[in-house]
Amino acid sequence: MKYFFIDAKYKEKIKLGKKIVDKLPQKVGLITTIQFINSVEDIKKEIEASGRVVKVSKGKQKNCGQVLGCESSAAKEVSEKVNSILYIGTGKFHPMNAAMETGKEVHSYNPITKVLKELDLTELNKIEKKKQGAYLKFLGSENIGILVTTKPGQNDIKKAFKLKEKLEKEGKKAYVFIDNTYNLQSLEDFNFIESWVNTACPRIIEDFTCVNINDVL
Helix, strand or coil, rough: CCCCCCCCCCCCCCCCHHHHCCCCCCCCEEEECHHHHHHHHHHHHHHHHHCCCCEEECCCCCCCCCEECEECCCHHCCCCHHEECCCECCHHHHHHHHHHHCCEEEEEECCCEEEEEECCCCCCCCCHHHHHHHHHHHCCCCEEEEEEEEECCCCCCCHHHHHHHHHCCCEEEEEEEEEEECCCCHHHHHHCCCCCEEEEHHHHHHCCCCEHHHHCC
């Protein structure tokens, strides 16, 4: 099946206002999604006019400041130079990944409701504990399943077979599972698998107990 992606841009002009800007720290890393990417430069100038420093990076994306839900290199590249990350957009999915990638506090400004919030790290801490538990389970497992997706941009079959070879040298059994979209519940049918390793979207761990490939290879 062929795909055609069309960028959907928010048409309204985004202005934070003095009350919002005054709540920000002295050094800010600015990120957003493709919907609001056209406003990045104006927001940067507005914050800098208050005497604050704003850092914006392109990362691995095509636009400066752009992030995806599972890819926050634009935030990570500026994290050492700022006090916090400012996310322009809606929801928690993207800012949560930025927090996981950078270890920084993240503020979210919703341009629709015009509300600034600091990300609640309670859910993030739960995910970190889940990751630690999955890693300990992986270390003690003998039969390991490695998940590979055929989705463009997420396919990492080379790392999958590299890990398979590494595990087998350690005397363990490793099985590579390849699909486009996983029904995570159906993986429970493979009850001989003691631990799963994910090579696809790293956010899968939020819905399914597994370890990410970069944590074990």
